Amino acid sequence: MAAFHYHHHHHHYPHSDLRRLFHRLTIASSLSILCFSLVYLLTGCCESELSENTDIKPPTREFLVSGWQYERNGTSVEREVTTALGEDAFSGHPGLEANSSGKEWTATRRLPQALIIGVKKGGTRALLEFLRLHPDIRALGSEPHFFDRHYARGLDWYRGLNADTEQFESVPRRLSVCSVSQSGVLADVQSPQPLLWTLWSRLSLNESHLLGFWVEIEHGCHLRVCVWITGDHSMDTLSLSMMPKALDGQIVMEKTPRYFVTVETPARVHAMSKDVKLIVVIISKTPDIPPFESLAFKNRTNGEIDSLWSPLWIGLYAQHLERWLAWFPRTQIHLVSGERLISDPAGELGKVQDFLGLQRIVTDKHFYFNKTKGFPCLKKPEGSSKPHCLGKTKGRMHASIDREVLQRLREFYKPHNQRFYEMAGQDFGWQ
Numbered sequence: 001m002a003a004f005h006y007h008h009h010h011h012h013y014p015h016s017d018l019r020r021l022f023h024r025l026t027i028a029s030s031l032s033i034l035c036f037s038l039v040y041l042l043t044g045c046c047e048s049e050l051s052e053n054t055d056i057k058p059p060t061r062e063f064l065v066s067g068w069q070y071e072r073n074g075t076s077v078e079r080e081v082t083t084a085l086g087e088d089a090f091s092g093h094p095g096l097e098a099n100s101s102g103k104e105w106t107a108t109r110r111l112p113q114a115l116i117i118g119v120k121k122g123g124t125r126a127l128l129e130f131l132r133l134h135p136d137i138r139a140l141g142s143e144p145h146f147f148d149r150h151y152a153r154g155l156d157w158y159r160g161l162n163a164d165t166e167q168f169e170s171v172p173r174r175l176s177v178c179s180v181s182q183s184g185v186l187a188d189v190q191s192p193q194p195l196l197w198t199l200w201s202r203l204s205l206n207e208s209h210l211l212g213f214w215v216e217i218e219h220g221c222h223l224r225v226c227v228w229i230t231g232d233h234s235m236d237t238l239s240l241s242m243m244p245k246a247l248d249g250q251i252v253m254e255k256t257p258r259y260f261v262t263v264e265t266p267a268r269v270h271a272m273s274k275d276v277k278l279i280v281v282i283i284s285k286t287p288d289i290p291p292f293e294s295l296a297f298k299n300r301t302n303g304e305i306d307s308l309w310s311p312l313w314i315g316l317y318a319q320h321l322e323r324w325l326a327w328f329p330r331t332q333i334h335l336v337s338g339e340r341l342i343s344d345p346a347g348e349l350g351k352v353q354d355f356l357g358l359q360r361i362v363t364d365k366h367f368y369f370n371k372t373k374g375f376p377c378l379k380k381p382e383g384s385s386k387p388h389c390l391g392k393t394k395g396r397m398h399a400s401i402d403r404e405v406l407q408r409l410r411e412f413y414k415p416h417n418q419r420f421y422e423m424a425g426q427d428f429g430w431q
């Protein structure tokens, strides 16, 4: 049997919601911003420095200017916000760490050399989070959807080099994200909304994740607008959609499982780099979309499968792989078995590391099987010392599917899968 997939819920944030949010932020912050502007005008601290500061420097917090915080689940967030900034911000990011060798300072934002292109619900998040453990991998946490949705924004946007002067830094595990403006400081102080807006549009989050924000100034008079976000999505989604800074020799990568099935993507990826390494996680599973049994058929009585229904169409792996093979050699595409990623994560990760030309550093020592979750979890995820499983949205209970329907799907997928095995040069044993 082949793979079946779910509808994916992407976040869409209506303009009006964001408007309302910023409205609230404005009211909450206007007082402190006024004070801030006063201090600014009185000290005139930027005058001499503005023109000299074209590079981002490690920030030294001078003021915690504006906060919009409230109690959530009975715990005050204020102390933690300060902690996140004062102690932890900018730790865990090679591009920003001060180190006696000074080497870290050469880290730059580069276009990815490897992509996890698919497939949706195949285990792409697990694969990326596992790969992140490797010191030679720098991975973007969110799904940037550059080649399928944001292509018109251009490669500089993708890389994280905005046309405007903003720079973003994220501290993925610490739940604080900041946007730094290097120009027009006074104007920004009087109106932090555009900065917040840009920062916000870079996050795959919505208003409900926002716990607070603050504006601060650092040495060199860069303005930083920071948001503090709930922990619920930290492992799965908290990251800015731009490439992380990486050192020479590190592999930059991202995952957007939709790339695999979008017709225009292979050519676009090829135009970025003909050497990029492509990873596809493929799996055989049934989507958990009630009423699956009726949606899967064009005509239930004669058993005609609706092959254009997206969750079933995604599973036509041969068809999708064929499009990639028109642009990239088979050796540049690595297939990961979604089933084995669950039953033997270290084994699958070993092969991926070989494919990427990396030393096998992520091994069975890094995983344990969590019986409650029913999935492998990490003993120590990147940037943390505590064991971690993926979030609630990964590894869900699936409703059982009618046996006859399953049988019909097996028949439907059989020839497609056969063709896929031939193309892949590998039998995945689905039946």
Ligand SMILES: Nc1ncnc2c1ncn2[C@@H]1O[C@H](COP(=O)(O)OS(=O)(=O)O)[C@@H](OP(=O)(O)O)[C@H]1O
Pocket (backbone or CB within 6 Å): 008, 119, 120, 121, 122, 123, 124, 125, 126, 257, 341, 342, 375, 376, 377, 389, 390, 393, 394, 395, 396, 397
């Ligand atoms: N270690 C571990 N922990 C949790 N879940 C795991 C793991 N390894 C693989 N999986 C499987 O990953 C499925 C989600 O796949 P994706 O991350 O590719 O989904 S998404 O397309 O990004 O939404 C998810 O599918 P569902 O069970 O349907 O939620 C899991 O089966």
